[in-house]
Amino acid sequence: MPEETLYADLKFQDSAKKEEAQTSDKCGGKVSSAVSHSQHKTVVILTLLCLLLFIGVVTLGGIFYTTLEKEMTKSNHLQSIKEELQRNVSLQLTYNLSNLEKIQNLSTMLQNIATQLCQELYNKDPEHKCKPCPKGSQWYKDSCYSEANGYKTWQESVKFCSSRNASLLKVKNKDVLEFLKSKKLRGYWLALSPREDYRDSETLSEKMFLSEWFEGSTDDLNGMYCGFIDRVKFYYTYCTDQNKIICEKTASKVQVESVLNGLPDGSL
Template sequence: MSEEIVEEIVYANLKFEDSDKKEKTQKSDKCGGKVPSAPSHSQHKRVLTLTLLCLLLLAGLGVLGGIFYTTLETEMIKSNQLQSIKEELQENISLQMMHNLITSKKIGNLSAMLQNIATQLCRELYGKEPEHKCKPCPKGSEWHKNSCYSQLSGLETWQKSEMLCSARNASLLKIKNKNVLEFIKSKKQRNYWLGLLPRKDTEMGNEKMFLSEEFERSTYDLSKMYCGHTDGIYVSYANCNQKKRIMCEETASKVQVESVLSHLPEGDM
C-alpha cells in the first residue's frame, strides 16, 4: 500500500473521531448540561473516610448509651438501698424513742413512789424526834402537811411582821383549807397576825373568814386599817399598828431520801 493511501486512511479516522466528539458535544449542549466526568481516586478516598468516621461516631454513641444506662441502673439500685436504710433507721429511732419514753415514765413512777415512802418514813421519825435530820423544814419550825410553821420571838406590827416573814422567804400565817384550819384551831393560839387583807372595820369573823385572801402590797394607810389575827377558834381584827405575835408559813422542801435511808436501823435496810 502506498504512503498516500495510508495517510488518507489516518486522516479519515481522525476526522471521523473529531466529528463524533463534536456530535456528542452538540447533543450534550442540546440536553442542557454537560456529561459528568468519572469520579477521581481522591474523591473515592474522601467518601470512604467520611463513611468510616460516621460508623465510628455511631459506635461511640452506642457505647456511651450503654455506659449511661448501666450507670443509671446502678445509681437507682444504690438510691433504693439508701432509702431502705433510711426507713429502717427512722423506724429504729422511733422504737428507741418509744422505749425511752416508757422507761422514763417507769423511772418517774418509781421515783415518785420512793419519794412518798421516804416522806411517810420521815413523818414517823419526825413524830418520835421533832428535830430529826430528815425534816424538810427549818430548825425550830413545825411540819404539817406540805408547810412549815415558824413562831418568831417578840411582838411587832402587822406590817413589820409581814416584812420579817418575807425576809425568810415565807409569809404570815394563811389558812388555805379546812385541814390547816383544824391544825391552827388545835393549837388554840391567840394574837398571831394572819396574812389576811386589811379592812376598814373590826367586825368579828367566823370560821369562813379564816380563809386567807391574797394580799397585794399597795398604798394602804395601815394606821386607819384593821388586820386579822388569831383568837382561839376565831379570827379577830385589831388596828394594824398594834403589836402581836408572829407566825411565818413556808412551803416544805422535799424529803431527801438519803437522809431517811441513812438513819434507818440496819435490820430495815
C-alpha cells in the same frame, strides 16, 4: 487542480473537527469519572462518621443506663438502711421512755415512802434530821411553820417573814384550816390583804379560801385594818397595832438518805 486542493482542505478540517470532538469527549469522560469518585469517597466518609456517632451514642446510653441502674440500687439500699435505723431508733426511744416512766414512778413511790417514814420519825423526835423544815419550826403536810419571838406591827411582820423567804400565815385549804383550829392560836397576824373599812369577827371556815390574800405593797397602812387569828375566829384591827407572828414556807423534799440513816439498827 483547484478542486483537489479544496477537497483536501475540507477533509483536513473535518478530520481536525473529529479529532477535537474525540479529544473533548475523552476529557469530559475523565472529569466526570473523577467527580463521581470524589463524591463516592465523601459519602463513604460521612457514612462512617454517622456510624461512629451512632455507636458512640449507643455506648454512652448504655453506660448512662448501667450507671443509673447501679445508683438506683445503691439509693434503694441506703433508703432501706435509713428506714431500718429509724425503726431501731424509734424502738429504742420507746424503750427508754418506758424505762424513764418506770424510774419516775419508782422515784415517786420511794419519795412518798421516805416522807411517811420521816413523818413517823418526826412524831417521835420533832428535831429529827430527816425533817424538811428549819430547826425550831413545825412541819405539817407540805409546809413549815416558824413562830417569831415578840410582837410586831402587821407591816413589820410581813417584812420579817419575807426576809426569811417565807410569808405570813395563810389559810388556803381545809388541811391548814383544821391544823390552825387544833392549835388554838391567839393573837397571830394573818396574811389577809389590808382593808380600808372595819369588819366584824368571823369564824374560821372554808369561806376563808375565797379571801383576798396579801400580795401587794405594805406602804402607807395608817388607818388600814389587818386580820389576825384568835382561836377559831379571826378579827380585824389597825395594821399599826402589834400582834404575834407565824411565818410559813413550803417544806423541802424529804431526803431518802436522811431517812435511811436515821432508822434504828435492824429496822430494815
